Amino acid sequence: MxxxxxxxxxxxxxxxxxxxxxxxxxxxxxxxxxxxxxxxxxxxxxxxxxxxxxxxxxxxxxxxxxxxxxxxxxxRMGWGVKFGAGPDEDDWGVDVRFAARGGACGCVVL
Structure with missing residues (x-):
């Protein structure tokens, strides 16, 4: 890779x-x-x-x-944490991502 x-x-x-x-x-x-x-x-x-x-x-x-x-x-860049069965995108769980854009911070749950 x-x-x-x-x-x-x-x-x-x-x-x-x-x-x-x-x-x-x-x-x-x-x-x-x-x-x-x-x-x-x-x-x-x-x-x-x-x-x-x-x-x-x-x-x-x-x-x-x-x-x-x-x-x-x-x-833009963002960071987050995953709660669930594994770290990969296909693994079961909930992603919580934090992103800053234009001076404002937001939280996104996927």
Whole structure:
């Protein structure tokens, strides 16, 4: 399974995810079967940086696009807990997720 690392730029505060260790040649967000399959994964690394350019700001300033298979800009992030038979999405139970958007915090039960 591909290893994903999150970055947040210290100036613009944008967050993006990068496939830092692909599980095979040309594997990434669009091609790896292990990404987005609903199984529980290790908590990814999260780094605050000034040296790595933000892909959203770089695209706005220069007009470039980034490789969506290797890099994804994050719109929002959430955390939660699951009560039930197992950690995966298909396991019986109740998900309680917390998400912050636009300065407001909310709780969602799925």
């Amino acid at each position: 591909c290893v994903v690392t999150y970055f947040q730029h210290k100036d613009c505060r944008h967050i993006w995810a990068v496939v830092t260790e692909p599980c095979g040649p040309w594997m990434g967000f669009s091609t790896c079967r292990g990404i987005g399959d609903g199984t529980t994964k290790q908590t990814p690394s999260f780094y605050r940086t000034k040296t790595r350019p933000c892909p959203r700001c770089a695209a706005d300033m220069v007009g470039r696009t980034y490789d969506g298979n290797a890099v994804r800009v994050v719109d």
